Amino acid sequence: MNKDRRITIALAGNPNCGKTTLFNNLTGARQHVGNYPGVTVEKKEGLCPFDGVQIAVVDLPGTYNLSSHSAEEVVAREFILRDKPDVVVHVVDASNIERHLYLGVQFMELGVPLVYALNMSDVAQARGLKFDLAKLSVFLGGPVVPTVGNRGEGTTALLQAVLDVSREPDRFPPPRLSYGREIDAALTRIAALLETTASLPAGLKSRWTALKLLEGDTWVAEQVRCLEVRDAVRQAATQLQGLFGEPPGTLIPGRRYGFISGACQESVQSTVELQHCWSDRIDTVVLSPLLGLPLFLALMYVVFQLTFAIGNAPVQWLENAFGWLAAGIAGAWPGGTDSPLCSLIVDGIIGGVGGVLAFVPNIMLLFLAIAVLEDSGYMARAAFIMDGIMHRIGLHGKSFIPMVIGFGCSVPAILATRTLDTRRDRLTTMMVAPLMSCGARLPIYSLFIPAFFPPRWQGPVLWLIYLTGIVLAVVAARVLRSTILRGRTTPLVMELPPYHVPTLKGCGLHTWERTWLYLRKAGTMILGFSVVLWAMTAYPKKTVFERDYDAEAGAARTQRDARVLDLAARTGLQINPDAIEARWPAAGARAGTVAATGDAFADACTAIETARRHFTPVAESTDGRELATQVVYFVQHRDAELRHLREHNPQVHDAALEYIDRIREPYRRECRELAAARQAELLAYSVSGRIGRALEPVLAPLGFDWRINAALLGALAGKELVVAQLGIVFAVEQEAGGGDGLRCRLQEAYSPLTGLCVMLFCLISAPCVATLATTKQEAGGWRWALLQTGGLTAMAYVVTLIVFQTGRLLGLGG
Amino acid sequence: MNSDVEQSVAGLSLSEVEPGRRVRVEAIRAGRALNARLAAMGLLAGVEVKVIRRSLTGPLVLAIRDTRLMLGRGVARRIQVDAGPLADSASAGSGRNSGTPPTVPSGKTP
Numbered sequence: 001m002n003k004d005r006r007i008t009i010a011l012a013g014n015p016n017c018g019k020t021t022l023f024n025n026l027t028g029a030r031q032h033v034g035n036y037p038g039v040t041v042e043k044k045e046g047l048c049p050f051d052g053v054q055i056a057v058v059d060l061p062g063t064y065n066l067s068s069h070s071a072e073e074v075v076a077r078e079f080i081l082r083d084k085p086d087v088v089v090h091v092v093d094a095s096n097i098e099r100h101l102y103l104g105v106q107f108m109e110l111g112v113p114l115v116y117a118l119n120m121s122d123v124a125q126a127r128g129l130k131f132d133l134a135k136l137s138v139f140l141g142g143p144v145v146p147t148v149g150n151r152g153e154g155t156t157a158l159l160q161a162v163l164d165v166s167r168e169p170d171r172f173p174p175p176r177l178s179y180g181r182e183i184d185a186a187l188t189r190i191a192a193l194l195e196t197t198a199s200l201p202a203g204l205k206s207r208w209t210a211l212k213l214l215e216g217d218t219w220v221a222e223q224v225r226c227l228e229v230r231d232a233v234r235q236a237a238t239q240l241q242g243l244f245g246e247p248p249g250t251l252i253p254g255r256r257y258g259f260i261s262g263a264c265q266e267s268v269q270s271t272v273e274l275q276h277c278w279s280d281r282i283d284t285v286v287l288s289p290l291l292g293l294p295l296f297l298a299l300m301y302v303v304f305q306l307t308f309a310i311g312n313a314p315v316q317w318l319e320n321a322f323g324w325l326a327a328g329i330a331g332a333w334p335g336g337t338d339s340p341l342c343s344l345i346v347d348g349i350i351g352g353v354g355g356v357l358a359f360v361p362n363i364m365l366l367f368l369a370i371a372v373l374e375d376s377g378y379m380a381r382a383a384f385i386m387d388g389i390m391h392r393i394g395l396h397g398k399s400f401i402p403m404v405i406g407f408g409c410s411v412p413a414i415l416a417t418r419t420l421d422t423r424r425d426r427l428t429t430m431m432v433a434p435l436m437s438c439g440a441r442l443p444i445y446s447l448f449i450p451a452f453f454p455p456r457w458q459g460p461v462l463w464l465i466y467l468t469g470i471v472l473a474v475v476a477a478r479v480l481r482s483t484i485l486r487g488r489t490t491p492l493v494m495e496l497p498p499y500h501v502p503t504l505k506g507c508g509l510h511t512w513e514r515t516w517l518y519l520r521k522a523g524t525m526i527l528g529f530s531v532v533l534w535a536m537t538a539y540p541k542k543t544v545f546e547r548d549y550d551a552e553a554g555a556a557r558t559q560r561d562a563r564v565l566d567l568a569a570r571t572g573l574q575i576n577p578d579a580i581e582a583r584w585p586a587a588g589a590r591a592g593t594v595a596a597t598g599d600a601f602a603d604a605c606t607a608i609e610t611a612r613r614h615f616t617p618v619a620e621s622t623d624g625r626e627l628a629t630q631v632v633y634f635v636q637h638r639d640a641e642l643r644h645l646r647e648h649n650p651q652v653h654d655a656a657l658e659y660i661d662r663i664r665e666p667y668r669r670e671c672r673e674l675a676a677a678r679q680a681e682l683l684a685y686s687v688s689g690r691i692g693r694a695l696e697p698v699l700a701p702l703g704f705d706w707r708i709n710a711a712l713l714g715a716l717a718g719k720e721l722v723v724a725q726l727g728i729v730f731a732v733e734q735e736a737g738g739g740d741g742l743r744c745r746l747q748e749a750y751s752p753l754t755g756l757c758v759m760l761f762c763l764i765s766a767p768c769v770a771t772l773a774t775t776k777q778e779a780g781g782w783r784w785a786l787l788q789t790g791g792l793t794a795m796a797y798v799v800t801l802i803v804f805q806t807g808r809l810l811g812l813g814g
Numbered sequence: 815m816n817s818d819v820e821q822s823v824a825g826l827s828l829s830e831v832e833p834g835r836r837v838r839v840e841a842i843r844a845g846r847a848l849n850a851r852l853a854a855m856g857l858l859a860g861v862e863v864k865v866i867r868r869s870l871t872g873p874l875v876l877a878i879r880d881t882r883l884m885l886g887r888g889v890a891r892r893i894q895v896d897a898g899p900l901a902d903s904a905s906a907g908s909g910r911n912s913g914t915p916p917t918v919p920s921g922k923t924p
Contacts, residue, residue: 065854069847096880099856216846246859249846253853254860279882280866287867287875384884388872391886397872491848492873492886495855 006054007166008083012076012107013091014100015062016377016497018119021149022091023059024509026159031509043075044513050159058085064495066106068219071423077219080112081203086166089158091117094124094131094146097268101260102253104140108177109208113169114142115161117154121146130269139263141174150503179211179255182243186236187211190229199226214240214248279498283381292385299378300404307366307408314361322354340538348534353527364515366405366412370419371510375502379419380494387492393474394481396425397492403429403473406436407466410771414778415514424487428480430775431788434767435473437466440719444762447723451743452755461756469763472795484787529769533717535687537725542685549678553671560667567663571655573601577664580605604645604656611641676728683728688713702761702800703754703808712761718768753807757800764796826897828865829874829890836864837895844892856881857893 011026013019023031027046044059060079061072068074080088088107092100097118107114118124118131136144143161147154165172178184190210194200200209201223212220213233224230240248285291326346333342373379379398387397398420406413413433420426445465449458481487560577568575580602646653683689684706692710699709707729714725723742730745746755766789767775776785831837839861842849852858856878866882867875874890876883885893 065850067847067850067854069850098879099881102854102856215850246841249849250842250853250859253850253858257856257858283867283875283882287869289869380884384869384873384875387886388869391872491844491889492884493848493851493855493889494884496875496882496884498882 005052006056007086007162008056008058009087009089009162009166010058010060010079010083010085011089011091012060012080012103013062013119014064014093014103014495016495017062017091017093017100018149019059019062019091020510021503021506022117022119022147022155023057024505025149025152025155026055026057042513048159051163053163055159055162058083064103066103066110067215068217074219080107080110086113087115087162088112089115089117089162090142091119094118094121095127095129097124097129098257098260098264101140101264102256105177105256105260108141108174109211111174111205111208113165114140114172114174115158115165116140116142116144117158118144118146119149121154122148122151128270132267132269135267136263137172139175139267142172177256177259179252182240183214183248183251183255186214186240186248190214190232190236193229193232194224194226197226197228199224199229211252215252216247216249279377279496282499283496286378286381287384292381296382296385299373299382300401303366303369303373303401304404304408306369307362307405307412311362311365315358318358318361319354322350322357326350326354340541343538344531344534347538348531349527351530351534360515360519362409363412363415364511366408366416367511367514368507370401370416371507372502374419375500375506375510377497377499380496383492383494384496393477395428395477396420396422399425399429402433403436406433406438409438409440410434410436410767411774414771414774417778418514424485427779427784428477428485430779430784431480431791432473432476434771434788434792435469435476435764437469437763438719440768441762443720443723445759447726447742448746448755448759451746452750452752465759465763468760468799472764472799476791476795529773530717533714533769536691536713537683537686537688539686542682545678545681547677547681549674553674556667556670556674560663563663564659567655567659571651573652573655575601575655575659577659580659600649600652601656601659604649604652605660607645608642608653608656608660611638679728680730683710683725688725689729701805702797703750703757703804704761705749707749708754708758712758712765715762716766716769718770719762722762751812753804753812756807757804760803761796761800764792764799766790766793766796826895827891828863828876828885828893828895829887831865831868831895831897833865833868833874835897836862837897838862840894840896842893844889848889852889855883857883863895 011019011023023044023046026048030048031044031046042061046057046059048055048057058079060076063070063073063076065073066077068077079085090104090107092104104114104116116136118133121131124131131144131146133144133146143165145154145158145161147158179187187207187210190213191206194206194209200206201220204220204223209220209224210233213224213229214236216237221230237248240246240251244251286295329350330342330346333339370379373382379401382401383397385397386400390397390399399417401419402413402416405416410433413436414430417426417429417433420429445462449461453461564575564577567573642653684693688710689706691713692706692708695709696704696706704712707726710729711722711725714721726746727742730742730749750758766772772785772789775788776782779785826837828837828839839857839859841859842852842857844852849858857863857876861878864877865874866877871887873884873886876885
């Protein structure tokens, strides 16, 4: 034997036959997940060294059939026809062997070297099934190896059988299936005609092609262009229809089953009637009309909680970590923060990577939850429960799950559409999922609602916005289903697999694969977009400002120094403001950490500030209402400290107080305002700001001015960025606790109607780049991603326009 | 056509079968793709199935040998069944079918 021989094997089988578990057993961690070109069918490959041979294992998508009716089937069949694997391993659920072998028979028809893995054979034996493996092998034209996937039993024997077959493919001659005299005769006739007219497509066998033509396989029919053959096929089909009253497309499957039950009668002994006893018993509860829906909703709630409640802590850690990293780099950068390279790294790249990674904990948890639901067999039941309701919207029962997840974040919602079987359903769900108001939009609402609505109305307004999203999603789904995604609702035909306990390894691998796919595909794209958006807000740089900020800052500084000198002259104290500032360490420092020096004035300032800092966080955290005793304690404590200082050295105390409140605080505020004004000017000059202005004529009918437009551009990078962008355009000092300052400015600038319109527009309009990138990846093309963005933005425009103009006519301000 | 006559005689579609009853599939009036899909899952003319569950508006669950299959209402309506001799729980409620004589499938499965 050649030492470094390499063979390729394909794992095939029905969904839920334990194929994936077997694949994991064979390849362990040495696997690679990708997509088949052009379709969103996962392609998994792995390597399995055995007995000196490198076995490349390809996990074909789970199918029931080898026709050309679904993407999975086409992928599986094309792989076998084009890539010609050395051996096909057909994984069969031993306790439901007859139905599973329907696929096996089609491999026999193809004439590929076959090995059967009789999986879950322990369960089958416990249920009273006995297999005559030798006889079965002869009937099925390939060795039959019993395996127990979840315990890893039979893997070695299976690999040995694979090697045997790959070395001597002739040892198991493929049995010649008979479909009855009439059909066989027709097949022979068409096969002969294919050969004499030389119209047999390259790489296909004549009898198989004849069979597929007779069955009416569209893919094969397209390959054979010869009219003579087509006529012969049509003639044979009419003849068979007349003879049996059924078209060959129905007859042939019946004959396949006939062959299978013949083979099984000879080689499988059944002592008891098989029962889905456990599964059926669970289903009486899970699918019951009374408990089914509440149970489903409860499970969805758990998934939602798991994804966002647990996931948010690690998300926070990641965001903080990236924040520190950015601050650290900006601080250590030699040229200071004005350096363009530093800005690119800190704001563009770290911001972008941070944006990508921040989703990861949510996504992993979500995928884990979905993997558990899928592996346990519950997902199919969920479709049963929701199908009645979702059907009316034009969606599939399974679409409900992505929609619920959409309330958390659109990215995992779109990824969750993978559980949907047909492309039409998937695309519809994907397109409308961003209308479920995601978590990133909440900061926008919590900025605008309190700014424009009295407390009594705040709750209802928020509810109204969420409801608007849901209603629009339903409308959009219906519109899509009756226009570009038209077609009958795909008939619901789905197996309810028996329940089983999901394995840790299976769910773990599943979660990891999908997360990795997200990171690799969507991640790179999100990063790219983030850099572009950063550049749009940062460039072109304004060099000549309308105000001379440096001079104004200098003037403010001179003014402060003059006041300090005045104070020093009045009190006769030594005051060095720069030294005082330099002494004060990072926020939150405790008393005692600032060492006292000989400078009495500086010490007094430090003491006062320490006392205040102790008090402020407590007062804030208790919201001024609760924990009154604690507040009182801290008030007393602060007063005692200050009193002590005053009594000890009244002159220094008063001077320090004057310095802090009358001199330093106004100076700081002025500096902040100058910086913010400068930033606002920069933004107005940048591409974003210009686009904002350019959009003014278009968006003015919605009540938006250029500042809102520029902020909305930020929404493309992430909806929550609207708040940050508004902060910049309104030049609100960010240090001063953000929210309230900005709310006041918004209140001054806009009417409640405009506020509502901004929120509506943010709810409906173009999704963020992360969503866009995910849609592009999952839908398999820019077309859908752009359609989603364009469609949603158009919808946002129309809805907001109607709301704003109606509101204005009703005299609600504008 | 042959199947039209059958329809007027038997006229029972799978969607009308009471849960718990066992019936034999007579004919499936569906397109090629759906037919192939159903056949691959074991649902084809001549097969015995049992209706396990039927939701009020939505899909129903079938037992075909050891497979549990969920079918949408629309699909179930296109499956014509014969409930005659196989009904192992001929409940009193199924009077809809009581008057019709058991039909003999003409030249169907072997």
